[in-house]
Amino acid sequence: MTINENQDQIIEELLPLNDWFEKYEYLVSLGKALKPLDEEFKTDDNLIKGCQSKVWLRAEKKNNKICLAADSDTLITKGILALLLQVLNNQSPEDIINCNLYFVEKIGLSTNLSPARANGVVSIIKQLMFYANKLK
Amino acid sequence: MNDINHLREDFPILKRLIYGKPFVYLDNAATTQKPQVVLDKMLEFYTTRNSNIHRGVHYLSEQATAAYESARETVRKFLNADDVSEIIFTHGTTDSINIIADSFGQTFINQGDEIIVTAMEHHSNFIPWQMLCKRKGGILKVIPVDENGTLIIEKLSELITQKTKFISLTYVSNVLGVINPVVEIVKTAHSFDVPVLIDGAQAVQHFPVDVKALDCDFFVFSGHKIFAETGIGVLYGKQKWLEKLAPPRFGGGMVKKVEVEETSFADPPLKFEAGTSNFAGAVSLKAAIEYINNIGFSDIMAHERDVFDYAVGKFKELEKVTTYGNASSRCGVISFNLDKIHPYDAALIMDKAGVFVRTGTHCTEPLMKHFGIDGTIRTSFALYNTRDDVDKLVESIKKVQKIMCAGT
Secondary structure, eight states: OOHHHHHHHHHHHHTTOOSHHHHHHHHHHHHHHSOOOOGGGOOSTTEEOOSSOOEEEEEEEETTEEEEEEEESSHHHHHHHHHHHHHHTTBOHHHHHHOOOTHHHHTTHHHHSOTTSTTOHHHHHHHHHHHHHHTO | OOOOGGGGGGOGGGGOEETTEEOEEOBTTTOOOOOHHHHHHHHHIIIIIOOOSSSOOSHHHHHHHHHHHHHHHHHHHHHTOSOGGGEEEESOHHHHHHHHHHHHHHHHOOTTOEEEEETTOOGGGTHHHHHHHHHHTOEEEEEOBOTTSOBOTHHHHHHOOTTEEEEEEESBOTTTOBBOOHHHHHHHHHHTTOOEEEEOTTTTTTSOOOHHHHTOSEEEEESGGGTSOTTOEEEEEOHHHHHHSOOSSOOTTSEEEEOSSOEEEOOTTGGGOOSOOOHHHHHHHHHHHHHHHHHOHHHHHHHHHHHHHHHHHHHHHSSSEEEEOOOSSBOSEEEEEETTBOHHHHHHHHHHTTEEOEEEOTTOHHHHHHHTOSOEEEEEOOTTOOHHHHHHHHHHHHHHHHHHHTTO
16 A cells, blocks of 8 residues: 555544544554554664654665654554654565655644644654655 | 642643543643643733843832742742841742752852752752762662652661761652651651752642741742743742852842952842842742632642542542552552553553643663662642542543453
8 A cells, every 4th residue: 555545444434433532542542553662673763763652663674665663652653653654664674654644633643743742743744754754 | 628629720721632532631841731820810910010120220120030039929928037148049940950050059068078869859859959969979878668669767867977978859759749758867867967858849839838847957849830931930948058159150130349359249149140130930939829828728628639549539539550559648649450451551641632641761770770660650639620530530541551452
């Protein structure tokens, strides 16, 4: 599936959720389901530092596709990571660099996790783009 | 006791609907909301009297100066200081502490000298002293706290020596709400001729402070935590110290005479107020103190005690909750964690439930280390909070537990 197909699927799943509590419940369930990152990869190099929660993000290239793995000590953030991985995992570096992640705003995450917030979705996306550029 | 549950009405921001409903503001230890009377005074000052103080002879400047100096007198009375010259306006608690650390350090701290703080200090009352010690070759000593968050006061007599030059500690912990036995500490310190600074940032909004009764050498607090503007703070210093200390900053308004070769400085408090002071902030602080005085601390304390005790009782009923700092004497703050739930997740959900709290280390990393935790969820109360707010807080905590534990 393309990045945009992945995004549309997420929008379809999340839009019917009526309120924030349902959205959080959904994110928490995604967070719990996300495979934890192996301890050996929870290094300072993979850490996106913030004062509220820890986010680790790891990327490697296989057959010109970016393989992503991520983890966080907070479940809601982990749920957001799961969404980002669902959209961008196994896509080419070029596609990742050129994509427009419109789902973030569509499902209301951009207002909640503003760039001013530590470990907001913006700093995670920035790091994803950094990896894609490095690995292209 | 007068019923003051209506005080919420005095604060226009608390009438806002957020996420389509009224909200509960429990982040008062970070900053308090402003009553209409303070906002009115600010507007009135800017629309009728605004002008730079002290240096003008024109009508507006005289009016602004009078307003500023009258705020100083209001603060003097509020703290029961001897003289207005002992009241210095600063930008806040952090600023006040840095001024003393710089100024006192410059003159009185030498290689091998010791400074004592406590393990529950806010970084603003920790780092300035740590940096001073690094600069001057001093030694920073820390009074430890026990598992309840109470200072282990007996340790002070072991820590204090002939080399001790200064003690700086908080009156009320911004994380635990613990009220420290400052009178006892000041007495011990003075028996060694050691001056004491008390950080009153979390005290002045909750109970009356009398610097003469405390006999402390310095007392500092912030305006924005006591219903005034941001960017205004107070540094009280005993006259004998303020005369001895050199000004740490230089600029306009703090001099007697300036020549190319030499400058002589004004008397306190002006020698510590280099540059344009936050005179409008001082006006707002006066209005805020008058607001408190009009209600009266006896009613404020009785009301806050009632709400606080109610909250403590409710926390005891909650399951899978750990509270920190269960000392016998506390006020204003309850910090807690929920089993297996990250504070950040909790606060995100509480936010959407319309309950605004703070999470993280609260600028007290050494204290977090003591408890072996990365952070807490902190609820902090002000005079406008009610039992109803506590009920909503409890509901929001249950909501967090329900959402976070679903499916496990």
